[in-house]
Amino acid sequence: MTAPKTPSFAVQPQIVPIALDEGQRGYDILIGAGLLDEAAAWEGLPKAAAALIVSNETVAPLYLARLQLRLAAQYARVETVLLPDGERYKDWASLNLIFDHLLETASDRKTVLFALGGGVIGDMTGFAASVYMRGVPFVQVPTTLLAQVDSSVGGKTAINHPLGKNMLGAFYQPARVIADLDTLDSLPQRELSAGLAEVIKYGPIADAAFLAWIELNLDALLARDKSALAYAVKRCCEIKAWVVGQDEREQGLRAVLNFGHTFGHAIETGLGYGEWLHGEAVGCGMVMASDLAVRLGLMPGEFLPRMRTLIERAGLPVVGPALGAQRYLELMRVDKKAEGGAIRFVLPEGLGKAGMHAAPDDLVAQVLASHVA
Template identity: 85%
Template sequence: MTASAQAPNTQLPASSANLDTSHKVSIALDQRGYDILIGPGLLDEPATWLGLPKAQVAVIVTNETVAPLYLERLSHQLRAHYTRVEAVVLPDGEAYKDWASLNKIFDHLLAQACDRKTVLFALGGGVIGDMTGFAASVYMRGVPFVQVPTTLLAQVDSSVGGKTAINHPLGKNMIGAFYQPERVVADLDGLDSLPPRELSAGLAEVIKYGPIADAEFLAWIEDHLDALLARDKAAMAYAVKRCCEIKAWVVGQDEREQGLRAILNFGHTFGHAIETGLGYGEWLHGEAVGCGMVMASDLSVRLGLMPAEFLPRMHRLIERAGLPVLGPALGIERYLELMRVDKKAESGEIRFVLIEGLGRATMRAAPDPLVAEVIQSHCR
């Protein structure tokens, strides 16, 4: 299946000095469309929270790391709109993206007699966003929720598009639902508190949008990577905006990942195997995806889809972003076993998102011996 995803272009500025810091991107999904607000200072701006579903109760779901930084600030804004503003504070980390944490959300909602108009707010990174969205999708068969992503990875990827899930010991994100938020609020000031490792993990998801959908954006990332690593607000605002534009364009055509949307998983087949094989939380999701993109780039070259120079180009960029380019030594058979339970696999056949020309992705199977060569070349 070839998925030509050359998203509609915007003019690429030559430098971050020419960039705005505030943007709005809209996702068009018939009656379920919504806006992604991007910019600094959004959390404390009263206008950010206007026009959301009316209810008596708002429940903020967050974690132990984010709560001390932003919980009271968000609560303060929501008190102007909701009679009760409550919070569920979960442990932090991918290891807690499981049934036990999900049940803590349900325990609170049921104990507080929250009704079907209750609005959930996901305040945190991808783990919190995924679990809150999943909880919202099934509590009383669906309550509204709002994404308030505080990590770069969540702002450019996991908060947008309505994919929600928890992990299972046998596979990442295998239990979940498609359920769209009412709004995404990406406050760029939240990125100031990110540890460098988390920032690099988010850059992996930024980088992926270039090869799969916009060759010029890939070149822009290469030219502006130092500014992104320095958290330059204007450069970061443009990167988040462009990633959200591409994802909105893809999701608008294929909300439930029946075809085109699968290209957003470039590097994820190898990456999910790394995360599951090591145990959730050992590597950050973006770290596994960064390494997975190196492997997927190599496989694209070995299959003759891309010229040889594509691999070192991706290797250099991912390494410059502070991401690992060598995977853990899980063993070739273990990698293959884990990849066979990936969501894109069909009848046990592993299917990979590969690049067949910059800005154009394809999904196809590859012979196990060739995949084994890739694993052997890029693992410690």
């Protein structure tokens, strides 16, 4: 299958709509360079007297002042909460810092929250918005590749629990997603690679041609070529918008977006949040899931080395930590897709299609033995 060429980078922002409830409810994802400084991107935001920007200590020095300036034209009061940076702070204590500020400033139910940061900030801000006064509007302003292609889109919000990742949360949609590609220029290379894991996952589960395109254009993505990034972010958002539009609350189809995540979440939880980045764990998890798909006869043998090579080229680990097979299995039974203690895996069923599958523990243990240190 011939992969599409990367289109020329468009100066004008690209818009990917998410339609929910047969078009009665939804929002736009804006993708482009320079959006933080583009007034048109911020028109039509929810009206309110106050806005609260939630960011972290790493992102705020880079982009907070520009967002404050943009929002000051629309809101009489623009407040800020800065959280500590890192997956290990995606917890109740950090979440309460948002609630404390909202209550201390007597914020009302029209106050608009803005999530300025990566997936951790987006998840916590969205969760806080879903809970405060039983729901206030919020806007995603993702500044990492992982957040732009995945976590900022679709309304899944959560915090971690010591016993399981993202186990406490809510489905709550943003009013808009504004993905400024220029923010990726400041992203550490490790974080960029982590985001590429979530880009790669869309190919095997939804678009074989996109997988081939990623293989051909991976070097450009790693070099932060704006044309390549623009196409990748847009295509990922299109796929996720299509899936979420059919299954907003993950009752069926949406679960396929978790390819590699069952193994990946076990790695994150088993090591302690933050030891591996989420995308690193997912990348390694996709290698394990690809092996399982081959062993179950769902995919041909050449699929595993193809995925392993691509993930390794992206700068991601392909060998998991030696937690022990029983520990992996124990952690995976706490996964949200598990039912009645039985682990269910998202596995490809031919390129561009995926489904949920169970596997015997001994077969999963064989996979782990082949892919752990």
